[in-house]
Amino acid sequence: MMAQASMARPALPARPVPQAGPAEWVGPAELRHRRVRLAIGSAAAAHASCHVQAAIEEWELPVDRAVAAILASDLIINAVTNGGGEILMLSIRCTATQFRVEVHDPSVTGDSWQTVESGADAERGLRLAAALAADYGHYRTPAGRAVFYALAFAPAAAAGDEPPSRGVARGDGEP
Numbered sequence: 500m501m502a503q504a505s506m507a508r509p510a511l512p513a514r515p516v517p518q519a520g521p522a523e524w525v526g527p528a529e530l531r532h533r534r535v536r537l538a539i540g541s542a543a544a545a546h547a548s549c550h551v552q553a554a555i556e557e558w559e560l561p562v563d564r565a566v567a568a569i570l571a572s573d574l575i576i577n578a579v580t581n582g583g584g585e586i587l588m589l590s591i592r593c594t595a596t597q598f599r600v601e602v603h604d605p606s607v608t609g610d611s612w613q614t615v616e617s618g619a620d621a622e623r624g625l626r627l628a629a630a631l632a633a634d635y636g637h638y639r640t641p642a643g644r645a646v647f648y649a650l651a652f653a654p655a656a657a658a659g660d661e662p663p664s665r666g667v668a669r670g671d672g673e674p
Contacts, residue, residue, distance in 0.1 A: 531558055531593040536586055539579050544572040547589050551600055554591045561653045562598045566631050570648045573627045574602040577646060582606040584643070597633065597649045605643040 535550050537543045548568035555564050571589070578587050582604030590601040625646070628635035632648035639645075 533591040535589045535591075537575070537589055539582075539585050539587060543579060543587065544575040547571045547575045547602070550589060551591060554593070555598065558593055560593060560598055562650045563653065567598065567600065567650060570628055570631060570650075571600050571602075574600065574646050574648065577625075578602045578604040578606075582643070590645075597651050599634075599647060599649040601645050601647040603640060603643065603645045 531554075533550070533554055535547075537546055548571050551567050551571040552564050554560075555562055555567060575587065575589070584605035586605075588601075588603040590599075590603065592599045592601075625635055625637070628648040633651040634649040635647065637644060637646045
C-alpha cells in the first residue's frame with residue numbers, strides 16, 4: 500500500500516494586521532444602515548432619539564450623541580407638525596465620512612416645502628440642523644418628502660484627543 504502524502508497546506512506566514520492608531524480613526528468600510536418605522540404620536544421623537552443614540556453607540560462613531568439625538572427629535576417633531584400620514588420612516592446611515600439621519604413622511608402638499616424663500620427653512624424646522632449639522636436639507640420622494648441632517652465625524656475623537664474630563668472636583672479648591 501502506498502503512503503499518502505499529507506494534503507494539508509503549509510501555513511502562510513502571519514501578515515501583520517494594520518491597526519488604526521489614535522491619530523487615524525478609520526470609518527466603517529461598508530455602509531451601515533438602519534430603518535425604523537415610527538407611529539406618529541407623543542413618543543415618536545423620543546423613540547427616534549433612542550434609535551439614533553443606539554446606532555451611534557453600536558457602530559462606535561465619533562459624533563456627539565446629544566447633538567444627533569436633539570436633531571433627530573427636531574426632524575420628527577417637524578414631520579409630525581407639518582407632515583401627513585400616520586407612519587414616519589427614520590433612516591439612519593453611516594458612511595466612511597459622515598453620520599446621516601433622514602425622516603420620511605407621506606406628505607405630498609405644503610407650500611413651505613416648495614418655496615425658495617430664505618425663511619422657508621425656518622418653516623421646515625431646520626434651524627437647529629443649520630446651526631449644528633455639517634449638512635442638512637429636504638427633498639421630495641415618490642411617497643412624499645424627506646428631511647435630513649448629516650454630522651461629520653468629530654476631529655477630536657478621530658484623533659484620539661478626548662475632551663478634558665468634567666468629573667467631580669477634588670480637593671479644597673486651592674491652587
